[in-house]
Amino acid sequence: MTAAELRHDHLSIIRALSGAEQSRADLGRTLGWARNTVSSRLDDLLAGGWIVESGDQLSGRGRPSALFRLNEDNILVFVASFGKDQVTATIATIGGAVLARSVIDGYSLGAAGSDGPADAARLRDELVAEAGVSAELIRIAVVGVTGPVEDNKSMPMYADLTVDGASFERALGIPVVVENDANLMALGLLPTLDAQSRSLVFVKVATGIGAGLIIDGRLHRGLRGLAGELGHIPVAHGDGIPCNCGNYGCVGEVASAPAILNQVRNDGLDVASLDELQPLVAAGNQIAIATLRQAGRDIGEAMIGLVTAIAPDVLVMGGRVVGLGDHLMTGLRETLYSRALPATTSRLRIESIRDAEDAAVRGALVMGFDRLFPHEPSATA
Ligand SMILES: [Zn+2]
Known part of the structure; x- marks a missing residue:
């Protein structure tokens, strides 16, 4: 039984079993089906290898009832x-x-x-x-x-x-x-939210700058999938720099990895890549640190409107530039806490993650x- 052959009933059982093993009786209650219907669909799914019996549930009286779970392997x-x-x-x-x-x-x-x-x-x-x-x-x-x-x-x-x-x-x-x-x-970070939190903004700062928006527990893709193109929000520091999108002054032109590398090279550092910049940051090089902090301020400026409009519970920063250390985060917090709506930012959690690929x-x-x-x-x- 291939995925394409699964019928509506099978899909309902699989969805019901995601994350929690259940007995026939549990499934009958969850889905509102007769016991025979549940058993017949379970047999199909067992034969197809989609689910397995995972043991028995001991009830107060009578025979123990079998439990079923997704065959994740x-x-x-x-x-x-x-x-x-x-x-x-x-x-x-x-x-x-x-x-x-x-x-x-x-x-x-x-x-x-x-x-x-x-x-x-x-x-x-x-x-x-x-x-x-x-x-x-x-x-x-x-x-x-x-x-x-x-x-x-x-x-x-x-x-x-x-x-x-x-x-x-x-x-x-x-x-x-x-x-x-x-x-x-952003979707992968959704399960890390606590039960009261429903909205999350994830920003990736790497060769480009992009964001994923979770609003009220759902991924917001927007018109033509264009939501979250954060790198194309103009900021003051961009000051007329042309961008490949056709506009000028986009934050991606001043705070992405290539822009940061250009900036530190203009200021006299001999680095070809983020890997070469990393040890200078770790050693406390002032040019490297000031550049990353300014990139954080610029990204923060681009996010003032976004944070105010969405009022997310959590803002998570990731990507290879964020992995260089805390200086970008310092600049970002500085701008958001001083310039975005205090009632919003006073409760906003701002975090960073090392491994966005995870x-x-x-x-x-x-x-x-x-x-x-x-x-x-x-x-x-
Ligand atoms: Zn642009």
Whole structure:
């Protein structure tokens, strides 16, 4: 029984079992079904390998009743997250166990000699061998890209390249979801919110600056998937610098990794990459620190309107520039606390994470689960 053959009833059971094992009686109550219906659908799913019996539940009287849970080891997801100059590939179980992962630095989609779909298929095959799993167990792939995504295609707004889900589906032979990487990261951070918190903004500062917005517990993609293009908000420090979007003074032109490297080089530091900048930051180099703090202030300025408009519970910063140390965060807090609405910022939690790719994989699993097991009956049902 393939994912496409699962009917509405099967999907309802799978969704009910995500995160919690249940007995037949539990499922009957949860779904409002007769016991016979529950048993028949459970038998289908057991035969198809989608669920397993996980033991017995002892009740007060009578026979112990069997418990069922998702067969997570049988439902694997392949995640390929393409950054501007790096690709991270992961095979994980739908429950979140990472089975194999590889990071290739210096890889750039669209560069001469690169073929995204073919390269993804090769990475998938390598990881399948490394993890020692059967390739048929990989049910879905999630492809993370920088920039907006519309209709499962990255938008060729400021690049010639389009990442098209259909071409990845042909190369990989499984359903593929293409999604903006900051959106995946925001989605992956959603479970870290406490029960009272419903809204989160995740900002990735790397080669570009982008954000994922969770509003009232749901990913907000906006018109044509364009929500969160934070790098294209103009700031005073941008002062007429042209941006590839066609406007001037965008924060991405003053606070992204290339802009920061340009700035410190103009100020006399001999560094070619963030890896070379890192030890100078750690050693307390004043040029490096001042540049990162100013980048934080600039990003903070770009976020004043966003934070005021959304009033998120949590703002999480991530990406390779944030990983350089706390100076960017200091500048960001300085601007937001002094210039955004105090009633909002007094309760706003501002945090940073080291490994945003981890969050991207968790978000990809959430997205993969929803695509494999949708609420609505699939078109093939
Ligand atoms: Zn721009």
